[in-house]
Amino acid sequence: MAESGRSGVAGAPAALAAQVATFAGRLRRRHGFLIGPGEVRDALRALELVDLLSRRELRGALRAVLTAGPEQGRLFDLEFNAFFRAGGQPQPELPPLLPETPAPAEPDPDGDQADQPDREQGKPDTRPEQAPSPQAGSDPGGDLPDGEALQDGQESDEGDEQDAPVMQARVSPNVAPGEALRVDAGDLGGLLRAATGLIRALELGRARRLRPLPRGSKLDARRTLHAAARTAGDAVHLRWLGRPRRAPRFLLVLDGSRSMGRDGALLLRFAQALHLRSRRVEVYAFSTGLTRLTPLIRGAAPGQPLTLPDLGDAWGGGTRIGENLLRLARDERGRVNRDTVVLILSDGLDTGDPALVGRALRDLRRRSAGVVWLSPLAATPGYRPVQRAIAAALPHLDALLPAGGPDDLHALGRRLRAARLTRGASPRDAH
Amino acid sequence: MIPAVQELQAAFQARGYVAGDALATALRLVVGLGKPLLLEGPAGVGKTEAAKTLADVLGTRLIRLQCYEGLDAQSALYEWNYARQLLHLRAAELRGEAVGDDDLYGETFLMPRPLLQAIREPRSAVLLIDEIDRADDAFEAFLLELLAEWQITVPELGTLPAVSRPHVILTSNRSRELSDALRRRCLYHWTEYPSRAQELQIVLSRLPGINETLARQVTDAVHALRALPLGKTPGVAETLDWAAALVSLHADHLDAEALHATLGAVLKLREDQLLAAPTLQGVAAQAQARG
Known part of the structure; x- marks a missing residue:
């Protein structure tokens, strides 16, 4: 490959090369960038192709080689500016930015915030201290400010019939923001x-x-002909092509708010089980912010307790259902396609604007195979969908199903079949 | 001779494509390092156009592979011309000749598809693999093999090595997470919506006949729209469409009437049009006050 003349100052490349290698190592160590010797070599080769006197060209070249995703771009810029400040003096005080703590309030124009490639979250090397199990049903009542508000707030939107023990678990103070889960x-x-x-x-x-199938709807000309060549051009054995069944994708959206403590944990385990069975599962959690949990679920060992790092404002805080669903529908629209079944787990106890819920769900439903809302409250006898968020969501749902415990999860398949969740499907082939 | 970054930028500019420093550098590295470039970004920011312009600048062929759900290796690589093979078989039968695999699977019966075409170009072509996120994992894995080995194996024919290595540009709208392996193999550039000044420059260079006041008003309006939580955020393509629509209506500034008539060029969802109505009214009022 032709190389243009080296355009930097003579002598600089050797010193710069060492710096670039150090810089690459820092990106890998601090932020888990996937950088190996190959990338470093490419970075060094890239130095020969740009004007080293131009800081912007240097940064552009290194960024193109060393980053692999939009969320890495921002980290790269921060590190680059810190590292290559006047004379290349490393500035050590930049804190490592955890990929799972996106700025919650900032509306992200480039369509991503919480998702970080799996590798960075897959194996969190700094396992946080184990917090007490949040789903312990028998947790001592303690102070239940929310519970009281709920229990006597019959006329309010959140009021409905529920029994005390469920309530107790639901507002478990063990799940507080800022704890490992x-x-x-x-x-x-x-x-x-x-x-x-x-x-x-x-x-x-x-x-x-x-796909080539033993029996299909279309003749596989290529393979038939290939086989025919052996039998002097007569197609003795016909080969077929057919369309295999479409496997569903799942998008699970878990309400991690405090009122969902026990059910949230159950659904997380269910998400893990679903992931083991299907591999096409995306999991998000929201409470006041939205976080993608998929990499954590993927990295978890089956059968072991699932330990999630501090989820910040995605777990254990209040609830802003509409805002977060809308963010999911808009920013993560790529994750929803015609094969995707969206499962939302939430009790619908919301502090945000219910109109947003409706808008988000309309958006999600239009692009997915179906939207199902699982509510632990729906499992309580005499339940009526009167919570503001649920009421706003109802017209856009394919089904509103109870999720009070493992039994409800077992019944999920049957209930969905009863709800005939086949809206997005193409008519079944005749054979 | 490979142009330097600034030369490349100037050449792009001359062809009406305003490339930022980072993009120009990345494209320079595609040519210099021989690595593929993965361009990601929202729809309509000129990812595809970048590849086209690169081909134009380098004076080489652009070979485009549009990915879609269900794209398989056969339609991306090569296909055998079955009809012709059958005819050949029949003809040989009539002549009473024996037909071997060598006769049946020769170059005469091979129909090259974009990927095979690209590696058999005598001069490095620009290979645009558009919307790779729409193809599935299986195709991505297959593509990795090509990008690593630069050769294509046709079982019946043997291995066809690359005559020249194409400059590969992949684009993705992030409708699916691409594998780490693919990302590693590629240079990466995130394409963002252009800044207001850049977009104005784009409009002016793409639509030479446009009145500068109108161009400024259009870019201002589009930037105001992008700040809204729209279902479909307008891209640069929409800005250009809109400006072109206004020019063809002989508007020399943006007023409420012209805006109403051409809204469909920039907002393509009913909900978005309703949502943006107050913003656009403000824009029109402002434009009129100034005009």
């Missing part, structure tokens, strides 16, 4: 069965791509 392994086998049931229940029709 530990979810026990529980009955993984049962949840796996429930997950299988759910996947089986979803009929999404067939894929578009033609």
Whole structure:
């Protein structure tokens, strides 16, 4: 490959090369960038192709080589500015930015905030201290300010009939913001069965791509002809192409607010089970902010307690359902397609604007195979969907189903089939 | 001879494409390092156009592979011309000749598709793999093999090595997370909506006949729209469409009437049009006050 003349100052490259290597190492160590010797070599080669006297060109070249995603761009710029400040003196005080703590209030124009490539969260090397199990149903009542407000607030939007023990678990003060979250392994086998049931229940029709199948709808000319060459040009054995069944994708949106403590933990375990069964699962949690949990779920070992690092404002705070769903629908629109079943787990006890919920769900429903709302409250007898958020959501849902415990999860597949969640599916092939 | 970054930028500018420093540097590295470039960003910021302009600047061919759901290796690489093979078989039969695999699977019957075409160009072409996120994982894995080995194996024919290595540009709208392996293999550039000044420059260089007041008003309005939580945020393509629509209506500034008539060029969802109505009214009033 032709190389243009070296355009930097003579002598600088050797010193600069060492600096670039150090810089690359720092990006890898601090932020988990996937940088190996190959990337460093490319970075050094890139130095020969740009004007080293131009800081912007140097930065552009290193950024193109060393980053691999939009969220890395910002980290890169910060580190670059700190590292290559006057004379290349390293400025050590930049704190490592945790990928799972995005700025919550800032509306992100480039369409991503919480998602970080798996590798950075997959194995959190600094496991936070284990917090007390948040889903312990028997947690001593303690002070329950929210609970009281709920219990006598019958006329308010949040008021509905619920029994005290459920309430107690729901407002468990153990799940406070800023704690690591530990979810026990529980009955993984049962949840796996429930997950299988759910996947089986979803009929999404067939894929578009033609695949060689023993029996299909279309003649596979290529393979038939290939086989025919052996039999002197007569097609003795016909080969077929067909469209295999479409496997559903899942987008789970968990309400991590304080009122959801126990059910949230159960659904997290269910998300893990679903992931083990399908591999096409995206998990988000929200409370006041929105966070993508998929990498953590992926990195978790099956059967082991699920330990999540401090989820910041995605877990254990208040609830802003509409705002977060809207953010999901807008910024993460890429994760929702015709194969995606959106499962939202929330009790619908919301402090935000219910109109936003409606808008977000309309958006999600238009692009997905179906939107299902799972509410732990719906499992209580005599439940009526009167919470503001649920009422606003109801017209845009394919189903509102109870999720009070493992039994409800087992019944999920059956109930979805009853709700005929096949809206986005193409008509089934005739054979 | 590979142009330096600034030369490349100037050449892009001359062709009506305003490339920022980072993009120009990244494109320079594509040519210099021989690595593919992954361009990500919202729809309509000129990712595809960058590849087209690069081909134009380098004076080489642009070969485009548009990815879609269900795209398979066959339609991206090569296909055998079955009909012709069948005819050949029949003809040979009539002549009473034996047909071997070598006769049947020769270059005559091979129909090259974009990827095979690209590596067989005598001069490095620009290979644009558009919207790679729409293809599935299987295709991505297959693409990795090509990008690493620069050769294509046709089982019946053997391995076809690259005559020249194309300059590869992949674009993605992030509708699916691409694999780490693919990201690692590529240079990366995140394309953002252009700044107000840049966008004005784009409008002026793309639509030479446009009145500068109008161009300024249009870019201002689009920037105001991008700040709203729209379902479909207008891209640069929409800005250009809108400006072109206004020019064709002989508008020399943006007023409420012209705005109403051409709104469909920039906002393409009913909900968005309703949502943006107050903002646009403000824009029109402001424009009129100034005009």
